[in-house]
Amino acid sequence: SAVISQKPSRDICQRGTSLTIQCQVDSQVTMMFWYRQQPGQSLTLIATANQGSEATYESGFVIDKFPISRPNLTFSTLTVSNMSPEDSSIYLCSAQGQSSYNEQFFGPGTRLTVL
Amino acid sequence: QKEVEQNSGPLSVPEGAIASLNCTYSDRGSQSFFWYRQYSGKSPELIMSIYSNGDKEDGRFTAQLNKASQYVSLLIRDSQPSDSATYLCAVRGGATNKLIFGTGTLLAVQP
Numbered sequence: 001s002a003v004i005s006q007k008p009s010r011d012i013c014q015r016g017t018s019l020t021i022q023c024q025v026d027s028q029v030t031m032m033f034w035y036r037q038q039p040g041q042s043l044t045l046i047a048t049a050n051q052g053s054e055a056t057y058e059s060g061f062v063i064d065k066f067p068i069s070r071p072n073l074t075f076s077t078l079t080v081s082n083m084s085p086e087d088s089s090i091y092l093c094s095a096q097g098q099s100s101y102n103e104q105f106f107g108p109g110t111r112l113t114v115l
Numbered sequence: 116q117k118e119v120e121q122n123s124g125p126l127s128v129p130e131g132a133i134a135s136l137n138c139t140y141s142d143r144g145s146q147s148f149f150w151y152r153q154y155s156g157k158s159p160e161l162i163m164s165i166y167s168n169g170d171k172e173d174g175r176f177t178a179q180l181n182k183a184s185q186y187v188s189l190l191i192r193d194s195q196p197s198d199s200a201t202y203l204c205a206v207r208g209g210a211t212n213k214l215i216f217g218t219g220t221l222l223a224v225q226p
Contacts, residue, residue: 043159048212048213092159101166103149103161103164104161106158106159107158108157108158
């Protein structure tokens with residue numbers, strides 16, 4: 001299984017600012033994803049981070065608000081821009097390995113609070 | 116109809132009993148099915164994956180898949196208090212590579 005790390009683990013930010021979350025995988029992976037999990041809720045896919053090209057966003061999420069980079073096969077960043085209290089959530093990076101089983105693993109998450 | 120449905124629980128079982136967690140899905144083309152365990156304040160941890168009809172056992176966990184009924188379940192034998200967590204069912208859609216999650220079932224194992 002892939003080991004995934006995220007930075008920061010948590011942050012408290014002011015309204016209107018931006019935060020960039022970093023995700024590092026210990027091996028090359030085919031797919032990387034960003035999810036959001038609000039308190040007491042299940043996981044919502046924000047976007048698929050594509051290596052060398054623009055991310056693919058899910059309905060309700062836009063690049064201006066959640067720009068994503070993936071410069072190589074082991075690293076991705078998610079920026080939460082112009083934050084509001086509604087952006088307070090846990091943001092999770094996920095990676096899908098190169099095995100035929102397409103198992104998907106999660107990083108420890110970034111707990112974001114926007115004041 | 117939600118794409119992946121689970122009973123939110125809580126499901127309460129006594130220690131040592133079998134916990135049975137159920138999940139239904141709507142996309143008949145789905146090929147991959149996963150169970151994740153999520154402790155409070157932690158990220159999801161993959162515990163089982165299943166791809167073919169029937170049962171798959173791993174230690175105290177058994178995943179069961181019935182594609183005709185669009186149903187997947189997770190059995191936990193000899194339940195322990197440490198099994199108390201939210202269990203998320205996830206299905207990879209037939210037409211896309213996206214993992215769709217259910218809302219999760221909260222399991223509480225009573226000592």
